[in-house]
Amino acid sequence: MERVTVAAIFADQEKLGGQTVTVCGWARTIRDMKTFGFIELNDGSCFKNLQVVMDANVLDNYKEIAGQNVGAALIVRGQVVLTPEAKQPLEVKAASIQVEGVSAPDYPLQKKRHSVEFLRTIQHLRPRTNLFSAAFRVRSATAHAIHCFFQDRGFVYVHTPIITASDCEGAGEMFQVTTLDLENVPRNEDGTVDYTQDFFGKRANLTVSGQLNCENFAMAFGNVYTFGPTFRAENSNTQRHAAEFWMIEPEMAFADLNDYMDNAEAMIKYVIRYVMSHCPDEIDFFNSFVDKGLKERLEHVANSEFGRVSYTEAVEILKKVNDQFDFKVEWGTDLQTEHERYLTEQVFKRPVFVTDYPKEIKAFYMRQNDDGKTVAAADCLVPGIGELIGGSQREERLELLEGRIRELGMDPKDYWWYCDLRRYGSCRHAGYGMGFERMVMYLTGINNIRDVELHPRTVGNAEF
């Protein structure tokens, strides 16, 4: 079928004005004024609706069309008419309208505001609302912006494995993956589970991070990134955590902590600018209906030089206002969201990297600083959210890495391939992780991760 999208009509209105076109979409509203009427048609190609004017003198099936329910799928043929004086810049005067698919009268999305809680029960239909149309379009644009940023800079996209049999990253919160029959688990003679009968011949889990694998590839390609789903089986029910979410994890060889921070700052600014220029209608919508300060905040971040402050200095700053916090800060404690937001919103009034945390509160693979107390880690805090990115320079010295692994009661043998990287042409390197949904929340002002994931998975929820 020869047809044009609503996006193309708005984009090429000069060229299409006066032309006869065919448009296919779904009726968002239908207003019947007896001899004429209006349809707001949305085809998903852009955020905007197309106004279709129908005239009972022109359409021999006017009554059929005017009587359709919201949500009906329609094929409209008509002339594009530019309307520079009206609220919308153009409309289509229908010469014919065909019903492609009716919408049953119990269609749950009537023209009124529905609560996000209700809409979560109809996740298959909620992308037809303005809020979710905008949210998932921004999500798509954000993903592509991230790919473009890294690909343009020569980073190789690596697909680190989803199923993993190493529990390098700290088990406990992992989902187990199995083909064993849970009704009848095979046992060894001593009564333990016989994993030799499982698909992989051993216990396997869903990944919580691709970082360690990423390092394998950074030591060959220099600059790499992974962008894929990760999983946490945390039994927590918060607005910011889901069991399944996507992560971006770049890793850079011959790079130190400053190189990571430079790259992360450039990436955030690039993504903000990309989304603001590719999704202006969506950002306007969020700014009007979800978060009044959104646009200003995004523009401010895109144009700020990010601050940098050491953990030790940050603690000094925070201790002075400890009476404002639920959790009091001392050197050695991990920073809570309340502290992070205070730093970025009240003190720096822009994004800030906090660097060089105590090694006890950070992961074993982070590079030890010469002070013997801290590691070359840095978290990026942004106004309105707190931590958006966590990263570090990695420990490239074999003895120090193995020492830290042992200190934490683990066995370097379990990390043989990770340690190998330090045996054969080791080099300084750094990387970071950004939760993709957190970035989308930041770009939209949506404050619940359930509303930026298409079909969110949380405790007790794996519908659709």
Place this chain on the structure above:
Amino acid sequence: MERVTVAAIFADQEKLGGQTVTVCGWARTIRDMKTFGFIELNDGSCFKNLQVVMDANVLDNYKEIAGQNVGAALIVRGQVVLTPEAKQPLEVKAASIQVEGVSAPDYPLQKKRHSVEFLRTIQHLRPRTNLFSAAFRVRSATAHAIHCFFQDRGFVYVHTPIITASDCEGAGEMFQVTTLDLENVPRNEDGTVDYTQDFFGKRANLTVSGQLNCENFAMAFGNVYTFGPTFRAENSNTQRHAAEFWMIEPEMAFADLNDYMDNAEAMIKYVIRYVMSHCPDEIDFFNSFVDKGLKERLEHVANSEFGRVSYTEAVEILKKVNDQFDFKVEWGTDLQTEHERYLTEQVFKRPVFVTDYPKEIKAFYMRQNDDGKTVAAADCLVPGIGELIGGSQREERLELLEGRIRELGMDPKDYWWYCDLRRYGSCRHAGYGMGFERMVMYLTGINNIRDVELHPRTVGNAEF
């Protein structure tokens, strides 16, 4: 550290000729001729190595450098010298070389050909070989080409869920995802597993396809695609199957079977051209060392109009040469790889879509044709591989869909949301699925899926 990549030196050789630069990378070979020597340096930014010339009269640590093992990480500072008469277009005359990280003498990648089987045991190091450097770089470029193709055409990228509690797509071959303790599975009073205690409150699996979810979003955005990992717990050990692989699944509203075929043909051609233009050195390498006919085949496919033939016609063609096949063809049998390759390689000599298969051998959601026997499905067969893509127009008529679900002994209630799409503004729509690794194999000539996945997961294998 101010440095340039090897890729940048080759790309900007006019500008950089005569300039002094710093390059960081790993020694692929070191040749010591006593008073001078050569290093082939690779930094992963491109397939090519950089020739570094070292002179004992210039470098006071000449002996240290010349004595390094293959794989050592080096920081080279020196002048870029254009060498138009030599085999390589340029070299760097080292003014200084620092060892960033030595390579232990037992480095497994010595300068000789290693078998791919051996290299699979050192997956953390194999990207440092020519074969895997090229393979994973093509993999990255292919992924980006796919994103660009769909994003440029206004398709919305949707992340369909990885964990799923619906077994819509046909269970049996699925991995189960659980947080239950397998050593001590909780039981109901009747002895069955008590899934209310599992993380999602019910049995959950890893997805085998995002298609049904994709349709939810196509009915809102018109054109969408998913690109993510999928899983099959098939206990088969072939060169073409892995337990974890990535899939691209586009879905298009107001589209029929021809629209899907047009889109898929354009996509394949776009991806081939993108990879050939972005990875010319890699494709040359594969053409020389992996598959002599590769380049010619890719160019041919990029410039052919794909054939289209109905299953019924194809069966007539194949029956005439049934004596050539291990499996004899009759109307109603599924086509095997031998038949598919015969059609595309011997009969059409170009890619071909086989359309309108018997409904019994295709999935329940495919649109029934008016003949009552076939469905509007089409598989895309390509020379050298066989099936690359499978797709169909979807059944958009509620009664026919529910009828087919019941015919197959399933319950439409289990598909309530999928059926809902046919209640509220249903429209003709079509989509397809392409195995990403199969496409990478096609582009590289590599014939084992284990060698195009970074860390492949197969029966008994989940290392790294």
